[in-house]
Amino acid sequence: MTRMSAPRPYHHGDLRAALLKSAERTLRDRGVGALSLRELARDVGVSHAAPGRHFKDKQTLLDALALDGYERMNRALAAADRPDRPFEERMTALARAYLGFAVENPELLELMFARKHDPDSSAQLAAAVDHSLGTFTRLVADAQEQGEIVQGDPERLTTVAAASLHGLAALIAGCALDAEETLAGLDTHVHLLLHGLRPR
Amino acid sequence: MTRMSAPRPYHHGDLRAALLKSAERTLRDRGVGALSLRELARDVGVSHAAPGRHFKDKQTLLDALALDGYERMNRALAAADRPDRPFEERMTALARAYLGFAVENPELLELMFARKHDPDSSAQLAAAVDHSLGTFTRLVADAQEQGEIVQGDPERLTTVAAASLHGLAALIAGCALDAEETLAGLDTHVHLLLHGLRPR
């Protein structure tokens, strides 16, 4: 019995993961606008309705991509943190990790910070965001304890730092800033953030 | 001759403006994802292909919306600037103007900073971005001249300030920050930005 090119068994085995992987690649290569469930199904080699078994919605798939993005980013942030180092060094390392992720996954970042999410996913996404912010909040709290930064509502200080970094990321993603140049000047940027724009 | 409810003349008169106006409303009410050229045509009362006479593309219409957004934003920034005032006051006023615009036009802002633009529009959009940044660059240059802020590459200092504000805007747009709360704490935010996080 010659069977030509071993047809895939009726059941894929791990279609959900395969779809996410393929979607992640398309997202990176051609942007979120080019993502289509039907093309995704073709790429993976299943019928056009198969993805519907794993993602009730296109939005649900996008949310799953975003969640995966948060998990990777949070791992990167955790790996970059050096709690035993002085504040500025820690902050710079975290900034580098965050911006590195942003530069390499601009479309994904856009998805992660998009305002539209399925209600079912938003709880998990909110938790992931909290986890990311938590890394910075911990840093701020530690630094306040050591007297390395000013007192005051730690949440506000975290916001100042996070907004600065996220702004850089967003400007890079929007091509308003050059990625390499920004990364090269990141130490100075963080220094200015910590020491202020006013002369001392 | 009774003509019932005076049918619109064959030529609309200013279809382009009408389309942009209707699109802006839909964008604000239901987001960019809900924008459809055909629905737009129905709303304005023309045939489904009429918009194509004024916008070669859907992207071209989005770019036109973004450009209009920049013009309104730049007017708001220009109106808020008070060149005769001290640096911190000027910066706070600009920050308030920018964030006010961001809070009231989150979807539009997303469009303005989107990475995908038609090549024909991108020159005008780049000019509009430069105009926006120019307001801040001028502020930084003035302040350096007065010795109110540190010396150094003014472009870098502008980036620090712009990234911070844009980050706040993006976080608000992504619902990661509460709009009113952020606006209420804006003075403090700018103060921290200027004076740094480190104790003096």
Add this chain to the structure above:
DNA sequence: GCTCAATGTAGGCAGCGCCAACAATGCTGT
């Protein structure tokens, strides 16, 4: 007043997301 460019209309095409009906598969209890 004729001509022509500009602008609006009608119809059609392929692709999309989503849905419902059906088919193949593998798990589970007896």
Add this chain to the structure above:
DNA sequence: ACAGCATTGTTGGCGCTGCCTACATTGAGC
């Protein structure tokens, strides 16, 4: 062992979309 059933994949179809082409109407310039 195998019947029953939930899971997962397939097929077909609906209405929508953006875009294209051919045609109709209009206003402006000669």
